Amino acid sequence: MITTLDNNTALVLIDLQKGTLNAQLVHPAKGVLANAIKLIDAFRNEGLPVVIVHVNPLGAPWTKTRKQVSMIPADEEGQKAAEAKMQEDGFFTIVPEIVLQPGDLLVTKKTWNAFFETGLHDELQKRNVTGIVLGGVSTSVGVEGTARAASELGYNITLASDATTDRIASAYEHSVHTIFPRISEIDTTDAIIKMLAQRK
Template sequence: MAVQTALLLIDVQNGLFDEVYEEEAAVLYILVELLERARNQQVPILYIQHGGGSGHPLEPGTPGWQIHPLVAPHSEDIIVHKSASDAFYESSLHDTLQSLGVTRLVVTGAQTEYCVDATCRRAASLNYDVYLVADGHTTSDNGKLTTAQIVAHHNHLLAQLAHPTHPIRVLPTTDIAF
């Protein structure tokens, strides 16, 4: 059976990405590059859109909830809504990937230590081959660690997780092949 790859963009929403911040702008431009490459190779693209509760920065219908315009979906792209850090939890993600025949995920987005981490771990447990784009995810400083420290820590941690058949591979954008 042929490997079918999909590109996942987790929570690339206005409420989490601000081009004023260097790290966030850099990730957005990496995502633009990955989107172009994926579209050129007709790879399915799935946007995971988080919906927070009333007053949350990602409250559905608010400007913060909208997908960032630099990486806006095309009509053929798929948007999956979620309400938990794990993008598979009570969402249509797994069923959608199964219907597309996807066995390999290229993962990008925000927030590194929450949604990106939880989704990568769950995907591996669901027997997907997971490729985390090392320079394609971001978060915010948390008062203890900087964004760069959090991203570096999770890149190292996720690459070290023990999984006998589906380890998480962490690669820079330049090494991602669709």
């Protein structure tokens, strides 16, 4: 449950792009996206930073390592073919419901963690941000990966539980009920928006 929000809190939304929201998700994408947009509007109304993160992992070193399950070809030729197909399908494109405005930050990440080699931490520090509200897809991958890094960097974290979802129900449940309580507070979009107006 949310207890407070820092005066300088940023909204960080992970991978709300066509490729992730078109996947088979545990919670309807429409509801998750509607809550994300409510958060965007609330943060903009408060004059607080809005960070939109999307992922393009192709070419990243981790995609070429050995693993039991791989969704991305490891060889260079396969990655080029995959990128062309993903570009054609609009995989990397932020969904049209989210319209970036001047002042918003757009971050492209290559890994699960939006802080890794992106400059996000530096941009937040320039704005004196000490807390972040997180949402997006997938809860157990990009959202949790970003939260773990944010925790290591000392940010106060709040997870908007109804503005995030996953492809796997058990993965979502494990993240929300086991991992996030150890590194963040967790509440609904409406509770976070209410607290946002009371933070001063």
